[in-house]
Amino acid sequence: MRRNYWLVSATLAVYLFLYLPLMVVVLFSFNDSKLNAEWVGFTLTWYEKLFNNREMLRAAANSLVIAVISALLASILGTLAGIALHRFRQKWLSALVLGPVAMPDILIGVSLLLMFILFNFTLGTSSIILAHVSFCIGFVALAVQARMAGMDDSLIEAARDLGATPWQSFRLITLPALTPGIIAGAMMAFTLSIDDFVITFFTAGVGSKTLPLEIYSMVKIAVTPEVNAVSSLLMLLTLILISAIARLSPQVLRS
Amino acid sequence: MALPPAAYLVVFFAIPSAMMLFASFRYPGEYGGLAPWYYLEGGEFSLDLTLENWLRLFESDIYLNLLLKSLSYALVTTAICVIMAYPVALTIARSHKRYRDLLLLLVILPFWSNFLVRIYAWMIIFSPQGALTLGLNHLRELLGMEPTRLMFSGTAVITCLVYVHLPFMILPLYANLEKHDPSLLDAAQDLGASRSQRFWKITWPLSLPGVFAGAVLVFIPSLGIFAIPDLLGGTNGIMIGNVIKQQFVEARDWPFGSVLSLVLTAFTLALIGLAAKLGQPRRNTDSTSPKGKANAA
Amino acid sequence: MKKLLCCFALSLSQLALAEKTLQLFNWNDYIAPATVERFEAQCQCKVVQDYYSSTEEMMAKLLAGAADYDVVIPTQNAVEALIAQNFLQPLDKAKLSNISNMAAGFMNKSYDPGNTYSVPYAFTTTLIGYNETRFKELGIQADNWSVIFDPAVLEKLKGKVTVMDDSEELMAAAMLYLGYTINDTDEKHLKAAQQAILTAKPYWAAFNSSSYIKELTVGNIWVAHGYSSDMFQARADAIDAGRDFSINFALPVQGAVLALDNMVIPNKARDTELAHQFINFMMAPENAAELTNEIGTGNPNGAARAFIQPEILAIAAIFPDTQQQQKLETIAARTAKQRRFQNRLWTEIKVR
Numbered sequence: 001m002r003r004n005y006w007l008v009s010a011t012l013a014v015y016l017f018l019y020l021p022l023m024v025v026v027l028f029s030f031n032d033s034k035l036n037a038e039w040v041g042f043t044l045t046w047y048e049k050l051f052n053n054r055e056m057l058r059a060a061a062n063s064l065v066i067a068v069i070s071a072l073l074a075s076i077l078g079t080l081a082g083i084a085l086h087r088f089r090q091k092w093l094s095a096l097v098l099g100p101v102a103m104p105d106i107l108i109g110v111s112l113l114l115m116f117i118l119f120n121f122t123l124g125t126s127s128i129i130l131a132h133v134s135f136c137i138g139f140v141a142l143a144v145q146a147r148m149a150g151m152d153d154s155l156i157e158a159a160r161d162l163g164a165t166p167w168q169s170f171r172l173i174t175l176p177a178l179t180p181g182i183i184a185g186a187m188m189a190f191t192l193s194i195d196d197f198v199i200t201f202f203t204a205g206v207g208s209k210t211l212p213l214e215i216y217s218m219v220k221i222a223v224t225p226e227v228n229a230v231s232s233l234l235m236l237l238t239l240i241l242i243s244a245i246a247r248l249s250p251q252v253l254r255s
Numbered sequence: 256m257a258l259p260p261a262a263y264l265v266v267f268f269a270i271p272s273a274m275m276l277f278a279s280f281r282y283p284g285e286y287g288g289l290a291p292w293y294y295l296e297g298g299e300f301s302l303d304l305t306l307e308n309w310l311r312l313f314e315s316d317i318y319l320n321l322l323l324k325s326l327s328y329a330l331v332t333t334a335i336c337v338i339m340a341y342p343v344a345l346t347i348a349r350s351h352k353r354y355r356d357l358l359l360l361l362v363i364l365p366f367w368s369n370f371l372v373r374i375y376a377w378m379i380i381f382s383p384q385g386a387l388t389l390g391l392n393h394l395r396e397l398l399g400m401e402p403t404r405l406m407f408s409g410t411a412v413i414t415c416l417v418y419v420h421l422p423f424m425i426l427p428l429y430a431n432l433e434k435h436d437p438s439l440l441d442a443a444q445d446l447g448a449s450r451s452q453r454f455w456k457i458t459w460p461l462s463l464p465g466v467f468a469g470a471v472l473v474f475i476p477s478l479g480i481f482a483i484p485d486l487l488g489g490t491n492g493i494m495i496g497n498v499i500k501q502q503f504v505e506a507r508d509w510p511f512g513s514v515l516s517l518v519l520t521a522f523t524l525a526l527i528g529l530a531a532k533l534g535q536p537r538r539n540t541d542s543t544s545p546k547g548k549a550n551a552a
Numbered sequence: 553m554k555k556l557l558c559c560f561a562l563s564l565s566q567l568a569l570a571e572k573t574l575q576l577f578n579w580n581d582y583i584a585p586a587t588v589e590r591f592e593a594q595c596q597c598k599v600v601q602d603y604y605s606s607t608e609e610m611m612a613k614l615l616a617g618a619a620d621y622d623v624v625i626p627t628q629n630a631v632e633a634l635i636a637q638n639f640l641q642p643l644d645k646a647k648l649s650n651i652s653n654m655a656a657g658f659m660n661k662s663y664d665p666g667n668t669y670s671v672p673y674a675f676t677t678t679l680i681g682y683n684e685t686r687f688k689e690l691g692i693q694a695d696n697w698s699v700i701f702d703p704a705v706l707e708k709l710k711g712k713v714t715v716m717d718d719s720e721e722l723m724a725a726a727m728l729y730l731g732y733t734i735n736d737t738d739e740k741h742l743k744a745a746q747q748a749i750l751t752a753k754p755y756w757a758a759f760n761s762s763s764y765i766k767e768l769t770v771g772n773i774w775v776a777h778g779y780s781s782d783m784f785q786a787r788a789d790a791i792d793a794g795r796d797f798s799i800n801f802a803l804p805v806q807g808a809v810l811a812l813d814n815m816v817i818p819n820k821a822r823d824t825e826l827a828h829q830f831i832n833f834m835m836a837p838e839n840a841a842e843l844t845n846e847i848g849t850g851n852p853n854g855a856a857r858a859f860i861q862p863e864i865l866a867i868a869a870i871f872p873d874t875q876q877q878q879k880l881e882t883i884a885a886r887t888a889k890q891r892r893f894q895n896r897l898w899t900e901i902k903v904r
Contacts, residue, residue, distance in 0.1 A: 004450075010342035017339070018365045018421065021376030028379065058600070081260035096264045102527055104479025106496050107516050110503055111271035114278055114513070118289070122620070134267040137260055195369050197482060202503065205620075209602070215371045217603060219378070219486065221580050221762045231372035238367040242360070283892065284615075311896075317903045383772045404711050406772075407758050489758040493902055501902065505608040505719070506895040507615070 022235065029228035046229040056230060059214035063194050066125060066210060070132035071190040077133065078140025078189070079182050083174070085141055086148040101138035108135060109202035116203065123205030131203040132193045139192065140185035147181030191241055194234075272520070279513040280304045289509050308510040312518070322518070325495040328409070329477035332416040333424075336473050337466060339417070340424035344465075345458075347425075348432035359429070366422040374486055377415045381406040381487065407489025415483045420476065424469035431465025432458075464533075471530040475523055495519055572597035574826050577614075577621040579813070580605055580762060581785060582674070584846035591833050597826060605761040606718040614639070620820040622827040628812045629720075631670050632663040632885040640669040640816050647828040650835035658812065658852035663885070670814035671831060674781070674849035677880060678721050678809040679869055681764070681783035683774040685797035686712075695802040697729035700777055701748050706755035712774040714767060717759035719898035720883050721809060722749060725777060728806040735884045739893065746897045750904055759902075765789065768799055779811075780869050784848025803869045807879035812852065844870075 032041035050056060081097045100108055112131050116123060151174075159169040197212040204213060211234070218227050282290040282305060294301050312318050347358045365373070380387055383406055392402035405411055435458065443453045481496030488497070495515065502512030572595070576583075580603035588599050602621070604610040607630050614624065615637070626634060634640050645651060651671060658672045682694045690708050698705050700715060716722055724734035726745035736742075757773060764776035769789040776783070783801035790799045815834065817827045833839055841859030844851045850870050851860060865871055872880060886894065 007342050007346055011346040014339050014343045014421070015361065017418070018362070021373065021380055021418065022365055022368060024379055025372060025376045054598070055600070077260040077263055084260070093261060096261060096269065100264070100268050102475070103523060104476055104496070104519065106479045106481060106499055107520055107523075108268070108271075110499060110512065110516050111275045112267065113503065114509065115267075115271040115274050118274060130267055134264060137264065141260070191367060195367075197370050212369060212371050215369070215375070216482070219371065219375055221603065221605070227375060231369065231375065234372060235368045238369075239364065242364065242367050283888075315900070317900055321903050384770060404757070407711075490753050490756050498899060498903060501899065504612045505606070505717075506899060507608070507612050508892070508895050508899075511899075 025228050026232045026235070029225055029232045031225060031228075033225075046225040047233075049224075050226050050229045050233075053226065055209070056211075056214055056226070059209045059211045060230075062125065062208055063211040066128050066132065067190045067193040069129050070136055070193040071186045073129070073133045074136035074140050074189040075182055075186040078137045078185055079144050079178065081137055081141035082144025082181075082185075083148060083178075085145045097141050098138050100135040101142075105135075105196075105198035106202075109199040112199070113202040123203060123208075125205070125208040127203045127205060128200050128208060128210065131199050132189075132196060135199065136189035136192055139188050140182070143181045143185035143188065144178055147178050151177050187241055187244065191238060195238075275513045275516055279308055279510055279517055280306070281510050283508045283510050308514045311511060312514060318515075321493070321495055321498060322522075324493075325478055328413060328416065328494060329474050331413055332420065332477050333470050333473045335413070335417045336421055336424040337470065339421060340428050340469065344425050344428035344432050347429050348435070359426075362422050362425050370419065371482065373419055374415055374483055377411065377418065378406070378486060381411050381414075407487065407492070409488070409492050411487040412484050412492040412494075415487055416477050416480070419483070420473040423472040423476075427468035427472065428462065428465045431462050431468070435461055467530055467533050471526065475526060478522065479519055572823065572826055574599045574623065574830055575621045575822065576601045576830070577610065577624040578603060579625060579779075581765065581782060582625065582813075582847060582849070584842050586846065587834075587839055587842050590839070591830060594833065595826065595829055599830075606716070607720065608718060614818070619818055620822050621818055622821045622823050623830055624816050624818060625673050625813050626816060627883070628661065628663045628814065629883045629885040631814050631816060634816065634818075635664060635669055636885075639818055641819050641821070641824070642668050643671065643817065643831070644828060647825075648832050648835065650832050653835055653837055653840070653853050653855035655852055655854035661812075664814070670816045671835065672852035673813045673815050673834065674843050674847075675810060675812045675852060676779045676781050676849055677803060677869060677872065678716070678725070678777070678779055678811065679783065679801055679803050681768055681776045681778055681786055681799060681801040683768065683771070683797050684800040686774045694775075694800070695804050697725055697804045697806050699775055699804075700756075701726060701729045701752045703751060703755065706752060709775055710755045711757050712772075713756045713777075714758050714760040714764050714773050714775070715756055715777040717761040719894055722759075722777070723894065723897070724809045724883060728804065728808070731806070734807075734809060734881050737890055742894070742897060746901060749901050753901070753904070769793060769795070771795065771797065781847050781849040784864075784867075784870065788848075801869055803872065803876060803879075805879075807881065810877075810880035810882050812882065 027039075029046055030042050030044070031039055032043040032045070033039075081093075085093060085097065109131070112127075112134075113123075115121075116127050121127060155173055155177075156169050159173050160166075164172070194210075195212065196210075197216065200210050200213055201216070204210065211230070215227060215230065218224075277292075278289055281292050282303060284290045290303065292303055294303060343362065347355055347362075350358060379385060382388065383404060388405050391405065395402055439457055440453050443457055448456070478494075479496045479499075480494065481500045484492045484494045484497050485500075488494075496519075499512055499515045499519070502508045502515065506512075574591075574595075574597055576599055578601060583601075588601075592599055604613065607627050610624070610626060611630060611633065614621075614634070619639070631640075648671065651667075654672060658675075659667055664670045680694055680697075680699055682699070684694075687694055692699065692705060692708065699709070700706075700713060706713065715725075723742065723745050726748045727734050727736060727741065730741070730744055730748060732738075732741045732745070760767065760776070761778070764773065764778050765782050765786045766789075767773040768776050768783075768786045776786075780801060783799070787799040787801070790797070815831045817824060817831075821827050834843075835853060837853065837855040838859055840851060840853035840856035843849050844856070844860045844864055848864065848870060850872075851857070857865070868876060
């Protein structure tokens with residue numbers, strides 16, 4: 001293929017478009033000025049302030065706890081769903097599992113709020129977890145289903161021929177083969193949960209603020225570069241997570 | 256095997272949706288929430304349901320306008336995404352296998368930063384005291400135009416919408432372009448086709464399913480979004496997501512909020528259905544048969 | 553770097569050790585950090601704050617299930633609504649020894665006879681904050697609602713105005729501009745107010761109830777519709793930041809909304825004992841005075857006047873004299889029907 005300079009420069013421009021805003025955020029997190037307007041000097045005060053900001057730390061702790069539990073639950077349920085999707089190919093199951101993935105977040109958030117209130121369920125950390133699991137199941141299921149599609153079914157048949165029970169063949173053959181997919185799905189669920197804003201916005205209760213909600217109220221009320229600092233740290237965290245996912249299962253990223 | 260996840264999702268997805276449908280026929284509660292749907296007075300059971308929430312949609316044209324505006328924002332965003340995503344997807348698809356994963360990772364990385372951070376970044380860039388606005392207004396003064404404001408405008412909303420959804424367009428498009436057979440283009444070139452002819456008559460039509468897939472992934476979320484118009488939209492950049500949020504938070508009119516949500520749901524389902532139909536692989540696009548070539552061209 | 557890691561570890565361990573917490577639901581920028589710290593030292597507890605920037609937002613959150621805050625600071629019409637909803641628990645006056653400090657004029661009001669459920673916290677007026685320097689340049693008088701509603705004036709201020717994202721406050725301002733009272737329930741008048749808002753809307757930058765202090769201080773905005781306490785802070789912030797312009801605020805001649813905020817304890821509060829402790833703490837003269845000195849609120853605490861800086865006492869917008877008080881009104885609690893009508897007008901305002 002001949003090098004098409006127009007194509008290359010257009011591509012470069014888009015990559016720049018993708019990264020420039022984030023670089024601005026990171027840059028100004030080190031800026032010695034309350035405003036995100038012009039560069040004054042290098043400082044780490046915003047990071048210091050961040051670590052002394054109890055509300056922020058509390059929100060970060062909440063986010064982590066919620067993400068871990070959601071990822072765990074979603075992995076279990078999502079794996080089962082993924083296998084079922086692969087085996088049974090029922091339309092209604094597909095719709096049920098992938099529905100929360102396809103629908104705009106606001107619809108899921110609002111309908112869950114409605115249900116929680118009507119059942120007098122006090123909003124709090126548990127309501128957030130229940131909400132997150134419902135949309136994470138779909139992602140894990142997709143990852144597992146993709147993995148199963150690439151798996152060799154004859155292995156299982158061979159095992160059955162040799163006398164293994166369904167549970168044994170599942171435990172000793174299917175599950176290990178699926179493990180990278182499950183882990184990748186779990187990490188994706190973890191990242192989605194930490195990142196989620198809209199659904200958490202509607203289902204959070206007293207004292208169960210997550211990091212995105214905290215950032216939202218900071219952005220609305222008192223925008224100091226502390227927001228830049230927490231954003232930069234979050235980006236670092238997701239960079240680490242993504243590298244891990246990419247190492248484990250590159251196909252998952254494409255789904 | 257399917258039972259546990261199915262049961263969970265019925266409880267936490269199907270039932271809430273059904274409740275929202277039911278809620279749309281009730282009156283709003285005295286101070287928010289919903290009013291009871293039946294009254295038991297002296298042994299008399301009376302239903303307290305109403306159609307007025309639905310009728311409100313048609314009372315004036317503002318809700319239709321709101322939907323149209325949201326649709327237009329989503330459409331413009333999708334169009335811009337296609338234009339911006341294509342060069343990138345093409346480059347990655349045609350680059351050496353070694354570099355592809357890296358290039359893809361570079362595309363995905365910004366996407367995995369927190370959603371609000373990405374909006375916040377644009378709030379900084381568009382800020383009236385920021386370099387971009389000042390520079391732009393300087394330019395406008397030189398050209399004899401009045402200074403303008405980038406923040407709190409439809410432009411800001413669309414820019415941010417594009418920014419947030421671009422990876423969703425690049426990835427499916429790449430997945431499609433990667434499968435294209437390069438020998439087709441070589442053959443066309445040998446037969447004397449120019450570069451633009453090769454693109455418009457071969458690459459573009461073959462890539463349409465990928466374009467559609469990406470368009471769906473960009474269009475549907477864009478429709479329901481509220482955080483971006485909330486922070487960047489100002490007085491006029493309101494989309495249907497904002498009004499839904501407003502009904503549930505500020506106005507506390509849950510029945511009407513449910514009505515709007517159901518309208519959005521109906522639209523989303525219709526679009527998904529349409530996309531599923533259009534996105535199905537065309538029969539006989541196999542490039543070796545004459546019929547296939549005709550279909551692909 | 554090491555310092556940061558130590559800070560991080562220390563704060564995490566602090567979180568683990570913290571036992572008693574007071575969940576406070578308050579307006580943002582409505583309590584001085586120093587006051588919070590002093591209370592935490594006194595009660596050996598932690599105060600966790602959640603904020604709201606409009607009464608609607610607060611009511612929505614409380615009634616949508618987030619009901620177990622320990623102390624909430626609602627405005628008087630919200631108190632009335634919460635009482636009607638059986639949402640609040642009666643205060644145990646035995647635990648509130650400082651209640652004698654409160655000025656009689658603010659106690660035993662119609663929204664809560666005998667102060668069964670609430671005690672006053674602070675009062676503010678909703679008025680116009682403006683960039684004094686720019687207004688002088690443009691030759692505009694700031695003490696008139698026309699600054700926000702009159703297209704002739706707005707021409708010069710296009711894109712530099714924010715109004716509150718609060719249906720009650722903005723409608724009230726529009727009603728005053730048109731010469732009606734804020735509790736006028738005539739639907740024709742309310743529709744006229746809506747029309748005034750829609751006429752002015754194209755000139756406004758945004759609906760903003762939360763960050764207009766910053767926008768004014770930075771100079772992005774020249775006029776903000778907001779609370780007197782916030783404008784007081786904006787003025788101080790601008791001086792602190794060494795800006796080449798000054799911020800000031802003025803009560804419009806047509807009148808303004810007076811809001812009396814109160815401390816209440818929801819039924820489902822987690823730590824009622826601590827809640828009472830906090831309320832009593834806030835009624836002590838030095839603490840109440842700090843609210844005025846740091847935040848710039850009006851003060852219903854009679855004993856606190858001795859501790860308030862005289863220059864703040866002299867500001868008419870914060871401590872209005874009897875003549876100005878005639879023109880101030882409080883927003884009454886609305887019936888469900890009135891609320892629905894107003895909501896519809898508001899949705900239309902936002903959508904057009």
